[in-house]
Amino acid sequence: METVAKERVLKSCTRFLTHHHRQSLQQVLSELAASIDPELDEDRYGQGELISGFEQKVAALLGKEAAVFMPSGTMCQQIALRIWAERRGQNNVAFHPQCHLEIHEHHGYQRLHGLSGILVGSPDHLMTLNDLKHVAEPLAALLLELPQREIGGQLPTWEELTAIVGWARERGVATHLDGARLWECQPFYKREYAEIAAPFDTVYVSFYKVLNGIAGAILAGPVDVIAEARIWQRRHGGNLVHLYPYVLSAQKGLDQYLGRMNTYWNRAKEIAAALTAFPQIEIVPDPPQTNMMHLFLQGERDRLEAAALEVAEETGVWLFYRLMPTFLPTYQKFEFVVGEATLDLSLEEIVNLFRMLYKKSE
Numbered sequence: 001m002e003t004v005a006k007e008r009v010l011k012s013c014t015r016f017l018t019h020h021h022r023q024s025l026q027q028v029l030s031e032l033a034a035s036i037d038p039e040l041d042e043d044r045y046g047q048g049e050l051i052s053g054f055e056q057k058v059a060a061l062l063g064k065e066a067a068v069f070m071p072s073g074t075m076c077q078q079i080a081l082r083i084w085a086e087r088r089g090q091n092n093v094a095f096h097p098q099c100h101l102e103i104h105e106h107h108g109y110q111r112l113h114g115l116s117g118i119l120v121g122s123p124d125h126l127m128t129l130n131d132l133k134h135v136a137e138p139l140a141a142l143l144l145e146l147p148q149r150e151i152g153g154q155l156p157t158w159e160e161l162t163a164i165v166g167w168a169r170e171r172g173v174a175t176h177l178d179g180a181r182l183w184e185c186q187p188f189y190k191r192e193y194a195e196i197a198a199p200f201d202t203v204y205v206s207f208y209k210v211l212n213g214i215a216g217a218i219l220a221g222p223v224d225v226i227a228e229a230r231i232w233q234r235r236h237g238g239n240l241v242h243l244y245p246y247v248l249s250a251q252k253g254l255d256q257y258l259g260r261m262n263t264y265w266n267r268a269k270e271i272a273a274a275l276t277a278f279p280q281i282e283i284v285p286d287p288p289q290t291n292m293m294h295l296f297l298q299g300e301r302d303r304l305e306a307a308a309l310e311v312a313e314e315t316g317v318w319l320f321y322r323l324m325p326t327f328l329p330t331y332q333k334f335e336f337v338v339g340e341a342t343l344d345l346s347l348e349e350i351v352n353l354f355r356m357l358y359k360k361s362e
Contacts, residue, residue, distance in 0.1 A: 010312070017317060022341075036248060043242060062220045073204050077178060078101070078113055082113040091116050093140055125151070129167055145180070152292065176202045181292070183210055184265070184291050211250065216247065279298075293336050297332050299330070299358070301323050303361040320334040
């Protein structure tokens with residue numbers, strides 16, 4: 001079905017299987033405006049209580065000395081790795097083959113900063129300590145992503161994580177945490193965010209994913225590193241005259257959603273258990289380790305997508321926008337993220353939706 005037709009059906013839906021509820025731009029901005037103290041002053045080029053207060057709050061939440069708010073995580077991470085590389089006098093930085101820097105940023109770390117990416121481990125599995133032991137090149141920094149999005153939101157055990165970070169520290173390798181979805185990890189590790197972030201020299205967190213912000217990210221770490229990061233932010237063109245819409249939205253997201261992570265994770269596990277009734281569905285990881293999982297659906301992609309649109313038209317429930325191909329041509333997959341919208345659907349309804357999907361795709 002054409003994109004225009006898909007959008008028409010999507011706009012007609014009132015409930016959604018994944019993520020949070022859809023909102024119009026007017027709703028987003030109206031709710032944000034209603035949440036703001038009328039006496040609040042705007043920020044200007046990264047200065048002012050609005051932005052500095054939020055940076056200090058997130059730094060404390062992550063147990064770091066300082067933090068800087070930036071427009072994007074791409075900016076945060078490239079800057080952090082550049083700083084560590086210069087301080088170590090070494091351009092090699094190590095990360096998983098499915099790292100965001102490697103597959104989504106057109107190799108900006110290499111083209112903009114002259115860094116060399118060392119890919120560690122298998123694209124389909126978590127990085128292991130044994131994988132690192134096979135790295136022969138000297139490293140400036142090691143980047144770890146918690147959770148690893150491209151393989152279903154998988155997480156190493158706490159013991160595995162600390163062993164990997166320990167390996168790096170023993171060799172004088174800086175450690176950086178890609179915490180784009182760090183907020184979702186807390187229920188699995190059953191530790192405070194500061195404890196999860198403690199093994200890492202620098203940490204990046206995002207505000208537009210499960211926290212549902214407009215955009216924005218924070219890089220947190222030692223005072224001197226963050227001071228240098230601010231200079232690089234300026235060089236990147238990221239020190240905008242005003243960042244308050246993003247900062248205020250991020251603050252609203254923290255207040256509204258941070259305490260919901262355990263609820264989302266529990267529902268993800270319940271849904272995964274319920275979907276085991278379908279021999280045509282595989283779940284990675286099973287059980288889910290965060291509120292995210294990848295659902296592998298057996299069947300032809302076009303037929304399943306057409307069936308999902310039929311289900312949406314009949315029920316008013318949107319299942320997924322598109323399916324992604326896999327190495328197995330008979331299976332397609334999509335990223336299932338449990339959010340507020342997911343909680344509107346009972347487990348029985350979710351099972352029935354997939355039953356309808358497969359019946360219509362026959």
